[in-house]
Amino acid sequence: MSHFRKLQLTYFISKISHTCLKPSQSPRFHSAKSAPQSALKNCDFKFPSKVRKEAQVALLEYLHSTRSLQFLDADNMCKNSPFFLNDILSKVLQKKKIDTAASDVKKSISRYLRYHPINEFEPFFESTGLKPFEYLHLLPRNMMFINDDTVLMENYHTLCNYGVPRNKMGKIFKDAPQVFRYESGVLVSKFQSYEELGVASSTLVKVISLSPRILVGDVDLYLVKVLEKLNRLVGEEKGSTWIEEQLLDESSCNFGVMHELLCLLEKVYSDKKLLGEMIGQHPFVCFEDSGVWALSLIVFLVKLGLSLDQIAIIFVKFPQIGVLMFLSNLRKCFTFLSDIDMHAAEIGNIFQSHSLLMGSFTIKKSSSLLSSLNVGKKRVCKLVQDNPEGMQNWAVGRKIQPYPEDKEMRALKTEFLKTKFLLSLGYEENSEGIKQAFKLFRGKGDELQERYDFIVNAGLDAKDVHEMIKASPQILNQTTDMINTKIEYLVNEGYPISSLVDFPSFLSYTLCRVKLRLSMYNWLRDHRVVHPRLALSTIVACSEELFLRLYVNRHPSGLQVWQDLKSEIYPENNNMI
Template sequence: MSHFRKFQLTHFISKISHTCLKPSQNPRFHSAKSAPQSAQKNCDFKFPSKVRREAQAALLEYLHSTRSLQFLDADNMCKNSPFFLDDILRKVLQKNDTAASDVKKSISRYLRYHPINEFEPFFESTGLKPFEYLHLLPRDMMFINDDTVLMENYHTLCNYGVPRNKMGKIFKDSPQVFRYESGVLVSKFQNYEELGVASSTLVKVISLNPRVLVGDVNLYLVKVLKKLNHLVGEEKGSTWIEEQLLDESSCNFGVMHELLCLLEKVYSDEKLLGEMIGQHPFVVFEDSGVWALSLIGFLVKLGLSLDQIAIIFVEFPQIGVLMFLSNLHKCFTFLSDIDMHAAEIGKIFQSHSLLMGSFTIKKSSSLLSSLNVGKKRLCKLVQDNPEGMQNWAVGKKIQPYPEDKETRALKTEFLKTKFLLSLGYEENSGGIKQAFKLFRGKGDELQERFDFIVNAGLDVKDVREMIKASPQILNQTTDMINTKIEYLVNEGYPISSLVNFPSFLSYTLCRVKLRLSMYNWLRDHRVVHPRLALSTIVACSEELFLRLYVNQHPSGFQVWQDLKSEIYSER
């Protein structure tokens, strides 16, 4: 039976996929209720509030008393057309140095001799910006009461309860509503009410989706409202539905109807479905259910059963369906990026979809680096403990995993082999095996020491030959290598002298200091040749150095002893 229901569900999804409209760029979240801001709050006006009040009073008097507009119409136009009012103030006050107390008089005088295009403040008062209503301005009329058809439909909407500052959406989406013949709008309202749509609900719907007033009765609207009333309980009535219709959203009742029909196939128990919608109304109302339809389709493709999908919606986190779906997609991408088999990915999603949709996982490249693991080991970590993935959420500090012995050994051997191959050794040759014994340290450490010597000022080719001739020079830290090079240069020898005598770096610093210090003293006393080779000074044995050089001066041996005592005591 479950298999049959799943087959029906898959068929149903493919059938309705084309009905899902492109979602808006600002998805609707049930938890993010905010009051609409007036147009004035979105503008940056430089005139003080007192000046603006005086200007509004003058404009109200002109529209109501002089132009005979209904008081409510005139009052709404004065209070909700800040761009238009600002333009008049700029024209009047910039020409004359007018005190705040004389603003009303100046504006009244200006309006007496400069009739305005009343359609401008009218359209702005409905919630439209100037750039939005420019194309709506009639070419052959300036006075709003001259357009009797427009005003009749406008007043019909007002009398029914549609807020004046919400009618801008009707002008944008369904301007033909204002061209209906007398009585057409009233009959449309009556048709909806006769089908069970409450007037307060219809008012809210019109503000969000004016297209319900175009053409015949939108039966999807009627069906959605009936289904929701039935599922959540008649006692909640229309008030609950109106609360879910947020001002910043729009409603596609065709998509909402498809979603409700699909959810009825997911939930065999209507009571459970009603409880789910009551607890998580955003499932249905967020972007008219577009994301919920996408989520169900995604979960079905991953092999989740109907019961599993039903549980996910019942326990849905309060983060919105779009965010939940986005998190799931990121987890799926992560598991694919670390080369996990499709069957294993399906198993994890079937058992942990609710968990993975509740947090945003970091990118695989970031995790591989932060965790200090390879793809194979990361796959095993996920398979052994899927719940552990929530520790890798965006914003959480990642602690690297310690390398196991096998991985560490393989990594060390690989890096060392890579380094030796870069020196010119042949892979699997006897030479590289011998070099493995001569070079102590990890491959990355050897490479670091090699690069350090190159960066000291030597050619890469020369350094390679130096290393081959004296491999032991890389068995010391970069700090020690740096100290010996600095001492050599400070003693007046060029860095290039290491090319012919690379083993210089293998000798202890004390030996080098003692030999060069003694040689300098002997050279100053004209006992030795002034240009002895560096290798001659450092490499010969102590006995030979004493016999050939030190003992050639009567005080030589005593100086040698003094230097030796001083240098070795500094260690």
């Protein structure tokens, strides 16, 4: 049965992808975009309320008494046409002061209307909810008086008598203007057709106000089917009142899309009672933009590998944030996981187990988050894999604390910097030479680089330092302070720093050994028992036994001087070399 439901779901998704969700065929789900401010008349409604009320009374008397409009029509036109009224007041009172005009404004407006007949279509269209820039193209060229257009007014009154609010008819003029050109009796027959199919008159009035195109052409069977399904799922006891409450004034309804969604949800939920409870608790799933975002959400989740049961649970536990916001959050999480180079299979696993969580919050952008956490992409991947729930701590608006480096990450960083340094010295990557160098060099990559730079800055050529390090890698296993002390001692003893190029191992010997050997050599040289220009390597590198036999023992007092120097340089251990 589960496999059969999966096949049915695949069929519906394929159908939806080729019909409902095509951008070029997307239904209208939002009201018309607002026009630029420049498109509106320069109307700031600056006149006091008392002045405006007096003007409304004058206009009402003119339309009802002089022009013989029905009182309700005239009253609606006076009270719901602020742009038109403001225009009249500006013309009449432009040369008068507002505070002195309030008392005789009604008289002034009446006098003006007596000699300046108005285009009644302007306040009429505005009273239906249209702005001036929206009804300009609707103004007839050969008529000024609204009662002259008998067909328009007959259909207008038919809608009013049925219960459609006058100030909601502007949407009909925008979306289905042909409704007002119907012959006598056509509208009434359309109302009767829907009622005979079970649509309550109050529900039909609400739907007409939102989607007037149901009055164009044949009966919209999708509307009838949607209402039948909803009544069956949520229970007849709620009746049409519940459905009317879900129809938002600012939205249009595409009942074809909503019907597709309900059919798809019936494939997702094998238990119709559970589906009814879900819709009753979360009606926005069906009614938010006619369900188009819920359709997109289902397609998105199926592509990520979620099962029907998992999708059903998500809708039952849906957060009260709206489907569009939930879907947007999911997509941002998907983008984030892709940005940190997580494998597709792992992304699917996380979504299959934590979609409800990830749709409930808005995650920060990957660039901002990586900077705040102060870690790399691999570390973030591991954090998400180990604890997906922790992602909610990275939501927009939350303060992010940098993560401390763990031992593994520090080791990886150290290895990377060390490899980078060795490659700069000319070692080949993954060669035996670099593997041996790894064992010889002690310290972090940045420390090795710092010691190398210090030796170069001491006055040696970078190429010479390269060769020195290759010959004696251990010279970089010391701190810069120790290297500096040995170089200073060497120079103070009269040796040029360039002597380190021929004998780089000098920096590897202890300072005590160097001091003892050079001090003894200087004494022997002063007593002319050794060659005055012995190489630095000859003095320092040979063993103590050989140094004593070849040089110290040449002078009768040499051994005694050696012991005295050793006691002075090695005060704690005379046996140290």
